[in-house]
Amino acid sequence: MEHSVFRVLDDSGIEREGGRQNSGLTNDAALLDSYSNTVVDVVDAVSPAVVHVQVRSSRGGRHGQGSGSGVIVSPDGLILTNNHVIDGAQTITLAQGDGQRFGARLIGRDPDTDLAVLRAETTERLKFARLADSKKLRPGQIAIAIGNPLGFQSTVTAGIISAVGRSLRAENGRLIDDIVQTDAALNPGNSGGPLVNSSGHVIGINTATIMGAQGLCFAVASNTAEYVLTQILSHGRVRRAVMGIVAEHVGLPQRIRHEFGLTQTGAIGIRGVQNGGPAEAAGMKAGDILVALDGVAISSVDDVARVLDHKHIAQKAIVTVIRGAEKLEFPIVPEERS
Incomplete structure (x- = not known):
């Protein structure tokens, strides 16, 4: 006697064969749910530490405005961002996702790595993100970018680490080593924001994209950022x-x-x-x-x-x-x- 195999969808939409649940689809759904929950948890933890950096600048007698992103890395308001975000700044204003705004002053910058350190002008203890050890990064790991691309506050994109140990030219022509490549989408305004791992730790400071290319985005590795931060706090500059x-x-x-x-x-x-x-x-x-x-x-x-x-x-x-x-x-x- 032949047994027919029939396919039905139960109330949850999961396919069953012969009345038995298809475990493959269940596993896929569970994996997707786990991935989604991981991203949501990371965003909830890190977003309060991400700021919109707004700059008023003056160059050659011309006044202008610019913006980017930054990440708070200490409760007393130390912030990492890109040097090109604040280059030429006369005033710097920070905005958090909850609408709170406060000024910031430049502590030091390093054009050779396109990094800068700011200090938030507030007496409040701020939510901050921790720096990861970027030496432990492996291609294929989850990478989540949080920032303010094109002025859209608290935008999240996710992908993977595409490669580690890349090199990239800074605006001053110097070669930045230990660059993290990711396919997490970055756009103008993401510059200076954090690239974070599934534990919610900062693995890089987003710095550049390849115009006209899809999925070629780059971040300065967190170990480089930590070195620059330490040098600037100790000497006011990176000594070379x-x-x-x-x-x-x-x-x-x-x-x-x-x-x-x-x-x-x-x-x-x-x-x-x-x-x-x-x-x-x-x-x-x-x-x-x-x-x-x-x-x-x-x-x-x-x-x-x-x-x-x-x-x-x-x-x-x-x-x-x-x-x-x-x-x-x-x-x-x-x-x-x-």
């Missing part, structure tokens, strides 16, 4: 070292690489050295090819900027250069960049 050179990227012929045991295909050609600077004091000359700094291979100008952090200020380092047919090493003491 310089050698006093004018440099450009040059290719390394295979013959040179083989002769001197080099693995990189490019290096830094020294076009000039600053009078009285660290490079001149070390004995470097125009025409030298810089191939390593403290044992780290240098293949681009960005590599030099990456290696010369605050730890190298006034501390001896070893530069390795190719000069003619020789490979030379010089001790150098970098100084702080003004």
